Amino acid sequence: MSFQKTCAVISVALLAACGASKSSPATKGSATGDVSGNAPSTGGAGNQPAASANDTGPKLPANHMGRIPVLEYHVIGGTQNALYTRTVASFKADLEDVYKRGYRPITVAQMLDKNFGDVPDGMSPVIFVFDDASPSQFSYIQGADGKLTIDPNSAIGIWEDFMKTHPGWKNRGTFCMLNGAAAGHNFFGDTPKYGGQQKAWRFQKVKWLADNGFELCDHTIWHMKLNKYPDAAVQQQIAGNMMAIDSAVAGYKVRTMALPYGLWPTNKSLAWQGTWTDPKTGIAHPYHFDAVLEVAGGPTRSPYDPQFDPHHITRVQAVANDIHTVLDQLDKSKTRFVK
Numbered sequence: 001m002s003f004q005k006t007c008a009v010i011s012v013a014l015l016a017a018c019g020a021s022k023s024s025p026a027t028k029g030s031a032t033g034d035v036s037g038n039a040p041s042t043g044g045a046g047n048q049p050a051a052s053a054n055d056t057g058p059k060l061p062a063n064h065m066g067r068i069p070v071l072e073y074h075v076i077g078g079t080q081n082a083l084y085t086r087t088v089a090s091f092k093a094d095l096e097d098v099y100k101r102g103y104r105p106i107t108v109a110q111m112l113d114k115n116f117g118d119v120p121d122g123m124s125p126v127i128f129v130f131d132d133a134s135p136s137q138f139s140y141i142q143g144a145d146g147k148l149t150i151d152p153n154s155a156i157g158i159w160e161d162f163m164k165t166h167p168g169w170k171n172r173g174t175f176c177m178l179n180g181a182a183a184g185h186n187f188f189g190d191t192p193k194y195g196g197q198q199k200a201w202r203f204q205k206v207k208w209l210a211d212n213g214f215e216l217c218d219h220t221i222w223h224m225k226l227n228k229y230p231d232a233a234v235q236q237q238i239a240g241n242m243m244a245i246d247s248a249v250a251g252y253k254v255r256t257m258a259l260p261y262g263l264w265p266t267n268k269s270l271a272w273q274g275t276w277t278d279p280k281t282g283i284a285h286p287y288h289f290d291a292v293l294e295v296a297g298g299p300t301r302s303p304y305d306p307q308f309d310p311h312h313i314t315r316v317q318a319v320a321n322d323i324h325t326v327l328d329q330l331d332k333s334k335t336r337f338v339k
């Protein structure tokens with residue numbers, strides 16, 4: 001799937017992104033290495049209860065060295081599954097599958113902090129990551145009175161419904177967003193042409209995610225193939241996306257980035273650390289992320305594993321029956337992380 005736009009459009013997107021930029025403050029409330037966990041350090045989800053007492057899923061012996069599935073979704077919808085599309089029915093089936101097996105959702109940031117406070121003892125963390133910020137992930141429906149409600153068939157609407165009927169399931173997951181790509185991949189839709197979404201709703205959606213317990217993640221401005229561009233362009237793409245997130249949620253500390261197509265920049269470390277200096281203002285915009293997400297590679301290592309490398313977090317793509325198969329393998333080999 002290609003999201004690339006012309007240079008003219010990129011500059012417009014970047015200008016918009018630069019509007020309210022400021023440097024990111026230090027991480028709020030970074031958690032300790034306590035497996036019992038604290039509140040997530042990212043997002044404003046402090047009002048949600050800790051691991052629910054009425055959450056009575058299957059319980060397994062603790063395994064803090066086990067693997068954690070980081071699931072990767074793109075478009076939720078359509079009539080049949082494809083590489084970048086998961087139907088609503090399949091997405092719902094995935095949720096039921098992981099829930100039944102005793103997985104409970106956390107964010108990448110929580111994993112980095114070894115914060116498993118949202119996972120009851122004897123259960124396992126799972127991380128849902130949504131890439132590319134398509135309207136199918138987060139849509140609003142506008143009523144006759146102008147009031148906005150979340151579309152129950154968008155990923156967030158499905159998630160909210162699922163949470164109501166599944167004790168212990170919370171608003172935890174990571175959204176790796178684009179803010180200036182083609183076909184409405186711009187903070188979940190930038191024109192009614194794409195899923196009836198309005199440009200004015202974009203920041204509201206991003207803020208809703210942060211306020212409700214989800215993690216915001218950098219995925220570049222328009223899904224640049226980072227291996228094909230010089231250092232300056234790479235840093236502009238990454239910093240520009242971070243600045244746009246900051247425009248939606250002032251002061252938000254982005255900790256995770258996902259590589260578009262899984263492609264590394266020539267200077268690999270620019271994926272997690274760099275600086276873009278705005279030629280117009282001369283202002284430097286540095287970025288420094290704790291985690292980089294790859295596109296594949298299977299369930300990731302535990303943060304307790306000495307070989308855990310936060311700059312190479314592997315994922316499981318939501319393709320065909322892959323998630324189900326991977327979870328089966330983890331159970332069979334008893335290599336699943338259990339709190």
Ligand SMILES: [Zn+2]
Nearest residue numbers: 131132260261
């Ligand atoms: Zn992507």
